[in-house]
Amino acid sequence: MxxxxxxxxxxxxxxxxxxxxxxxxxxxxxxxxxxxxxxxxxxxxxxxxxxxxxxxxRPTILPPPTDIWQVVVEMTVSGELLKHLLISLERVVKGFSVGAVLGLISGILIGLSPRIERAVALVTGLLRPIPIIAWVPVLILWMGIDEASKITVIAIGSFWPVLLNVIQGIRSTDRKYLEVATILEKSRWMLLTKVILPSALPSIFTGIRIGIGIAWMSVVGAELIAASSGVGYMIMYARELSQADVMLVGVFSIGITGLLIDYIIRTVESRLLKWNV
Amino acid sequence: MSSLTQQLLSITGLSKQFAINSETVQALTDINLQVTPGEFISIVGASGCGKSTLLRIIVGLDSQSSGEITLGGQAIHKPGVDRGMVFQEARLLPWLTVRDNIAFGCRSNATNVEKCRLVDEHIALVGLAGFESAYPHQLSGGMQQRASIARALVNRPKVLLLDEPFGALDAFTRINMQQEVLRIWEAEKTTMILVTHDIDEAIYLGDRVVVMSSRPGTIKKIVPVTLSRPRDRSDYDFVQIRKEIYAEFFEQSPKPFAYAI
The missing domain is CATH 1.20.5 (Single alpha-helices involved in coiled-coils or other helix-helix interfaces)
Structure with missing residues (x-):
């Protein structure tokens, strides 16, 4: 031996x-x-x-990359680009936090209880297909043109992917582990925190990644419609002044920021889920 | 029966029916078994004879259709930490280290100091010292099963149920694990009930071998194994017992085929 x-x-x-x-x-x-x-x-x-x-x-339609780079340098030096990006990012962080926390809590409740799921099935089924952009005018009417309406739009946008993935993650908990916890007489709280949530974590992360992507899209959408700051506003304002180069700087900085956010989440995910190979 | 008071686990008239597609399937019929404290019982049977169902009922994951099981005089209706269980798959939580997995087995009301002491003791008992902070996927199948045994034993259950625990292991690891379980059994004096389809394993480990037949699942014979341990699988008496049990499964064949290690 x-x-x-x-x-x-x-x-x-x-x-x-x-x-x-x-x-x-x-x-x-x-x-x-x-x-x-x-x-x-x-x-x-x-x-x-x-x-x-x-x-x-024609450069007025699509300026060459070197010209755009010139504008990037100018706008970075003046701090204008960073100012708009940070404003948008702040809205994303606020809105996403609200949406993700609500999505996580509702997802856990719905995932654990088929009764709650049945009770809310019609409401979620009806609200989920509504495009986020459709909410923007409604929310402006209700909350005004300030921060509140934008943060709410982002929260709604990020709520759904988090909710659906949390439910999916909780439902796919392996019965075998639940049996082990039952045999060991674990409390419901231990069952949730030690078995169900860790097992749902990969799925929850998928929801967070999709959710923050949608949050980032929603903020730009909201800013395009009504705002006086942020990357979306920057793009709209540049269109009014026919500044194609500034518009493209805005458009690409949205893409690059999205890429960075996704990279950060992936890094955190691989640290947290090192058992998941 | 005066000896009844000494029984640790007592199964009387146990039957179980399943309903599959509105058809009733008789899984277990009239199971009677008395287990004394510290005994090692092997249950051997072909797949589908209900031996795993029997263990699941004892541990409380399933419930019987009729009959009664008592543990230390108390009727069993639901799972409890007085019974430990090891499954064919180790079922370790992949997100916990070996230490945390074993600590997960501890009673919820155990203090932290008590937990640590118990966990360390059981890590040593199953020979996993040095692997405390490994994740399950970093362990070999045999080591995973050791951790699983430690988790089941950490509460010092009155009875440890083993449901084909070595079925998924290769032949060498299996023999090694059989010796390990024997060593643990001798050290801890825990009552053990092992379900297996490996006749050799059943004889090697058990004080008694319960032979079950299929459809309906019922106890056909109980063969006492009085050989001293450690047992030699090629010993004459061992071979005689093997022949006897073999005959229960393949009685119709005129000459049971040769069986050697």
Missing amino acids: EFIDINSRNEGKERCTAQVQAVSAGAEHRWGFFLLPLALPVMLLVVWEVLSRKGFI
Whole structure:
């Protein structure tokens, strides 16, 4: 029996060395790892630049990337770009927090109780298909043009994906683990915090990622319709002044910020879910 | 029966019917079994004979249609920490480390100090010292099953139920784990009921081997194994008992096929 014990220890070591090898193999391919995703955007930028410079595209419609970069530098130096981005980001954080917390709580309740699900099924079924943009005029009427209406739009937008994924995560808890907890006479609270929620965590994270994506889209939508600050407002204002370059700076900064947010959430997720391999 | 007072676990007239597609299936019929404290019972039977159902009823996950089970004189109706269970899959919570998984087995009213002491003791007992902070996916199947046994034993249950615990392990690990369970049983003196389809395993471990037949699931025979431990699987008496149990399953065949390790 000692013999097999030692073997199983060795097995652990082998696994470790295998991981180390995988990591070093990754280091060798690091250049390819970074170059591959960059190749397509660089190619597109070069084609775009060349077409603009040769006069195939009118700069008033689509300025060349170098001109846009010029505006980015100017707007960064003046602090205007960051100001609008931070205002939008603040709205996203506020609205998403409200929407996600509500989605999490309702999701847990609905996920745990088929009765509650039946009770709210018609209301959620009716409200869910409404596009967020449709709420904007309604909310402006109710809450005015200030922050409250925008934050509410974002909260509604991020509520649904969080809700649905939390329900899905809770429902997919493996019966086998529930049986173990039953045998060990665990309280309902222990069952929820030690078994059901951890097992739903991967799904909850999916909801959070989709939710924050929608929150970011919702804020721009709300700002396009009615605002005096934020990236959406910046784009609309630049359109009125026919500043195509400023508009595109706004549009692309939305994309880049979204990418960064997603990256941050993925990092947190992989830290928290290191057991989930 | 004066000996009845000494019984730890007593199963009398137990039957279980399932309804599958509005058809009644008789899973267990008239099971009677008395288990004395500290005894090791092996239950052996073909798949579908209801042996796992029997364990699930004892542990309280399923309920019987008729009959009674008492543990220490108390009738059993629901799960409780006086009974521990190990399943074929280790069923460790993937998000908890080995230590936290075993601590999850502790009674809810145990103090933290008590918990830590119990957990450390049981990590050592199952030979997992040094792997406390590993996650289940980092362990081999045999080690996962060790952690699962520690989790089930950490409350010091009156009876430990093992539902084909080594069925998913390879042959070498299985024999190793059988020796481990025997060592733990001797150290802890916990009453154990093991369900298996491996006749050798049943004889190697059990004080008595309960032979179950299928459709309807019922006890066909109880074979006492009085050999001293550790048992030698090639010992003459061991082979005789194996033949006897074999005959229960393959009685119609004129000459049971040769069986050797």
